[in-house]
Amino acid sequence: MTGVDQVDTGAAPELTVIVVSYNTRALTLACLDTLFANTHRTQMRVVVLDNASADGSAEAVRARFPQVECIASAENLGFARANNQVAAAAQTPWLLLLNPDTETHPDAIDNLLAFAKAHPRAGIVGGRTVFPDGSLNPASCWRRIGVWSLLTQITGLSRRFPNSGLFNYEGIGGWRRDSVREVDIVVGCFLMISTALWRRLGGFDLRYFMYGEDADLCLRARALG
Template sequence: MSCDVSILVVSYNTKEETLACIESVYDQTKEVSFELIVLDNDSKDGSAEAIEKKFPRLTLVKSKKNLGFAGANNVAAEQATGEYVLLLNPDTVILDQAIDRIVKFARSNSEPGVYGGRTLFEDMSLNKDSCHGAPTPWSLLSMGIGFSSMFSRSALFNPEGLGAWQRDSFREVDCITGCFLLLERSLWKELGGFDLDYFMYGEDTDLCLRARKHGVKCFVYPDAQLIHHGGRSEKVRADKMIRLFRAKHQLFQKHWKPHSVKFGANMLVCWAFTRYLALRTLGVANASYRQRASEWYSVFSRRSEYCDIPKRMA
């Protein structure tokens, strides 16, 4: 039996957050029909058992290994029957019928699109990670030399961060992030879902870039709001940044012209090194900055893990 929207949640060692997310979906989704498909990525914290006990009506897929974000969503989507597919992170909480709102808005649009909402932190301050600009050589240069941090409110020098925009107006963007991403199931199938070359990070950007090449636009609909805590399943900052950088390098290789790929890789290394230098300077009298400087130096020193630049003396 089909429904309006199939909601896909991938859980990995985030038991309490996942339970709260699921509860918010049931509490806040009142006007569109939905099915909830949760794939547990071989969690070791009792997530699958707790989900099964508290929410026996949803579809729970228990993976015997960690499939990553891309692989897990692809597997979950195979069971979807909805007109739309909504990717939803387990560390989110739906507010003010956000799913009802975004599905109705998408249906009112005469052309297919990829849609996202407005994400907030738990204290209701803005979490800008709901969307971003596409990576370009210019955006990587701005990051590599530190302009994106020094002039974070500038759309020119922080194009991936979209400058000072507060995500409070309807707007076309390059990319919607996978924490809250809605599209027609037919479009998901046409695109082939996520590219399995991406394990975690980058797969949503790749999906949006491929959609845009098909003439499909990406939009932020600010009336669909939710809390996104962010980073709960990835505890080590250096490891997280290396995953992010590795995914960015994959995006360069897939979507950029060959002569630009090496430039992008060099800018990733510069990005890590300039953050290290800035934080080390600030850390002369601040232990917190010294700790962060150490983490960024780790990212710099492990550069061979995220790009094909050989190690040199630091």
């Protein structure tokens, strides 16, 4: 399988992958390369919405990945509005929000979708993220902010003891993200959600142009149980 091919079984796609790009041409191409090369069991509809990039992102995506639906916005819609626009037209039962600077590992999408199907009450699921050198990137998920976590941040305890579950409470310190557990917030760089739940929540709150919208979405989902 090459970076631009995906096995076509004739089955209807069950997952819409949404990539919102902004002046990330090379990163977006690498993201799509790994997405197609490392996804084997999932029929996907892949949509890139480019937020008025000046680096030829949209043109490069269209030239290299003709199977990708590429939307070139005339203005920068921001992360929340761009995702909402694509998700509104989705006809698949599942959505995946994927950052353009994210390269997926073999079977990552397949495994995440299988997990989401097996645990429908989870509503929103995410996966372990790592830096280019393979070291853990713990920012894939968080606990909700509270009085204690604010106190440990203000006093610097969370930075001094990043691996402490007590002092780095919001960052879930000490957890390697290599087991299954409930979290309050799944970060939007790699976030899978059922389309039905997304629509029940009304998607992202457009008061957030960029950053914070994923936390708000997850906390609203938790409020629904």
